[in-house]
Amino acid sequence: MNPLILDGKTLSKDIERQLALRTQALLQHAPGRTPILATILVGSDPASATYVKMKGNACRRIGMDSRSIELPEHTTTAELTAIINELNTDPNVHGILLQHPVPHHIDERQCFDAIALEKDVDGVTCLGFGRMAMGSDAYGSATPAGIMALLKHYEIPLRGKHAVVLGRSPILGKPMSAMLLNEDCTVTICHSRTSNLQEHIRMADILVAAVGKPAFVQKEWIREDSIIVDAGYHPGGIGDVHPDAYGISSAYTPVPGGVGPMTISTLMSQTVSAAEKALGIIQ
Ligand code: NAP
Secondary structure (H helix, E strand, O other): OEEEEEEEHHHHHHHHHHHHHHHHHHHHOOOOOOEEEEEEEOOOHHHHHHHHHHHHHHHOOOOOOEEEEEOOOOHHHHHHHHHHHHHHHHHOEEEEEEOOOOOOOOOHHHHHHHOOOOOOOOOHHHHHHHHHHHHOOOOOHHHHHHHHHHHOOOOOOOOOOOOEEEEOOOHHHHHHHHHHHHOOEEEEEEOOOOHHHHHHHHOOOOOEOOOOOOEOOOHHOOOOOEEEEEOOOOOOOOOOHHHHHHOOEEOOOOOOOOHHHHHHHHHHHHHHHHHHOOOOOOO
């Protein structure tokens, strides 16, 4: 049987249509209070600039606004945290996105943690991570939260399944593992020091590849009929899983058009929620 394609592109368009309606309703409730996502880009990495631009475009598609803050490469940790603190207290800003990665001399963790919890719509703070992991109210890290939304939409059973997460980064592998655990998966987390990596991958009912290396996971490593979530994105539309592997899965996320669009629509969704909360429309 042909594998099911977990089509993040189509689902994201549906989510955006819903978000446009919620934004219109919000504006009727509070005229002039357009939800605003502040995006911060430090330095001139072209890929990061493209991601920030895509997020700004997504805001406009649903009737939100974005405030783009572009800072020079030599920005210090203190300067960046001062800007984040200003945005934290600005009532017109509902969400803050600090584009990862920042230049190496900046303490990224300190800057992420400077973001106020209620504006942490990209789910990058330690506080937000801890609350999410404990099952309390917080915005999830956008990419893993988008993956969970995609799995839920396609009614992929999670309870009791063995999920193998390849990667343990703070924005992807770690929160992904916590989210899958919260849905009663049995979770194995693999990383660069894991022994017998291929044996772990072969055990997966659901594999989430977030390793950051093009076409890294080979077809031979994967059990037939497993579910492949490929979070990777590399030039030329290559993911972290070799495309030959998709054919033996029972379901997979295509690259492009799988996880990427879900990341953006999740960020938008969490920003609209933050605006609705700030304006007292929802709790
Ligand atoms: P990252 O910070 O570079 O983390 C990569 C992880 O993979 C690390 O935990 C690392 O282990 C592990 N790893 C590296 N080499 C390995 C190896 N040979 N064997 C086993 N594990 C290995 O990357 P990231 O930010 O999490 O991103 C992962 C992927 O997702 C990238 O392809 C990125 O482009 C993609 N991504 C996509 C989106 C989207 O919206 N679609 C968003 C974010 C990221 P250690 O911890 O031991 O170093």
